[in-house]
Amino acid sequence: MGDMTLKDRLLSALEGKQVDKVPVCSVTQTGIVELMDEVGAPWPESHSDPELLAKLAIANHELSGLEAVRVPYCLTVLAEAMGCEVNMGTKNRQPSVTAHPYPKDLEGMEMPENLLDKGRIQAVLGAIKIVRERVGPDVPIVGGMEGPVTLASDLSSVKSFMKWSLKKPELFEQVLDFAAEATITYANSMVEAGADIIAIADPVASPDLMSPDSFKNVLQSRLQKFSSSVNSVTVLHICGNVNPVLDYMADCGFEGLSVEEKIGSVKKAKEILGDRARLVGNISSPFTLLPGPVDKIKTEAKQAIADGVDVLAPGCGIAPMTPLENLKAMVVARDEYYA
Ligand SMILES: [Zn+2]
Helix, strand or coil: CCCCCHHHHHHHHHHCCCCCCCCECCCCCCCCHHHHHHHCCCCCHHHCCHHHHHHHHHHHHHCCCCCCEEECCCCCHHHHHCCCEEECCECCECCEEEECCCCCCCCCCCCCCCHHHCCCHHHHHHHHHHHHHHHCCCCCEEEEEECHHHHHHHHHCHHHHHHHHHHCHHHHHHHHHHHHHHHHHHHHHHHHHCCCEEEEECHHHCCCCCCHHHHHHHHHHHHHHHHHHCCCEEEEECCCCCHHHHHHHHCCCCCEEEECHHHCCHHHHHHHHCCCCEEEEEECHHHHHCCCCHHHHHHHHHHHHHHCCCEEEECCCCCCCCCHHHHHHHHHHHHHHHC
């Protein structure tokens, strides 16, 4: 088992098979300003240019030691291709959706023809191919994207989406099914381009925004459809304190569940999951990885491994101003843990 490749180790860990040591990587966004400067691939340009997109992603594997390459750096690629307006952000601010195609009702809603040729989708698929060529077959590639719940709310606006969830269940379910179909198509195109793992971030599915009852009765079946229709290992990331829905998340069919430090106890979370899913996380991106210091990062990382995380990772997207040194500290901590 000492000869496990990074890809074998990460896939095995997510599938619940035995590994020689816990892998360390990020299933959430990895772009940091320090590396943008180092390799000349700044945001916002590197969101749209496949070469720059690949370059920055590879940098945060080769230079930090994180054991996967993760693309892209936002949750707006599919939303934009589906008709949302996007503000591309700045060097240290991620792109965000600024206008929605179906804010009032779903009249005229239909899948764009040639969806995969819209917006930046080909840039992402091109970047995945470049990454594979450069890192070879043994380094895992994580394709990141918005989940179906977040896409549905981007298409309709958070306000309408919330309102429909309470008062117009037909519209709510209709936009969710539509979004699920689009996310599956896009995810499988990333798998075909070379992604080994699809990691969706679905912040709008958080108990901070949607009730646990909604999650169980309406969202869960869409997430199940996603995981069963995507031809790769899948990871579900939901922000915030997900304890009220963790049991339901475990039944969504994803190999990995990526969670924040806000869940509190890793041990308790592992008990809830049982053998239904593996836990990915949960070093605080804003409160530990961004400010450091290195000693604190190492202490928390070793504790997370001791408590049973299956993949050591940031709890959420890495803050762009995070120093490279702090990401390296997670890797060092993992190595010291097994020394
Ligand atoms: Zn998050």
